[in-house]
Amino acid sequence: MADLPPPPPGLLDGAALFLDFDGTLVELAETPDAIHVPAELGATLARLKARLGGRIAIVSGRSIEDLETHLPRPAIAFSGSHGLEIRLAGGDALPLSLPVGLDPRIAVEVAAFADARPGLLAEAKPLGVALHYRLAPGEADAVARFMEGVARRHDLRVQHGNMVVELRPEGATKGDAVRAFMSEPIFADARPVFVGDDLTDEHGFEAAAGLGGAGVLVGPARPTAAAYRLGSVAAVARWLNQ
CATH class of the missing domain: 3.30.70.1020 (Trehalose-6-phosphate phosphatase related protein; domain 2)
Incomplete structure (x- = not known):
């Protein structure tokens, strides 16, 4: 299995950036509540929002409510529950055909x-x-x-x-979240870049590639739809702060 190159510094020029949370922006922990959120993460997200003209979103398996308990308030878009929840930076929720909850x-x-x-x-x-x-x-x-x-x-x-x-329930994926965001005026016509570590992020990589962008795998090399790879959460932070 051939390894992937790291993403070039200019990959984000004119891009729309979609970031997974656990294993991408924060290190994985023994339990979901035990994560440590880097103190500088809020400032990093704010700088990226300004650089990208607001074209940035967190796309996570956590619910949006859960994400808000761990993240600073950077006024960016969120997708939670693997694409089943989508909210724009201004607070408006994108209409999705949500399934009913589990019994x-x-x-x-x-x-x-x-x-x-x-x-x-x-x-x-x-x-x-x-x-x-x-x-x-x-x-x-x-x-x-x-x-x-x-x-x-x-x-x-x-x-x-x-x-x-x-x-x-059968429903949306992280790839569907990317496509939904990209249909919004603020994201439209940009090149999507999806950064994530997990198998659930493969849908995001595939959606980004299908829209003319690319995925960035975080962590060890494995078969993937991503075009680039960063070895760790720390490497993601360094790249985003270049």
């Missing part, structure tokens, strides 16, 4: 599975439920089998991520 009994079932196995963590989300196994990597196969079984019984989508498996 509450599904979250209870996932939580019971997690409680019976040390190291697993169930995380309820507005439109889904996630099962984290970062503290119990040996449970990866058991988690996948369990979540796939629940998905089959309830006609749900299984979303695999970095040491996490999520159940969500």
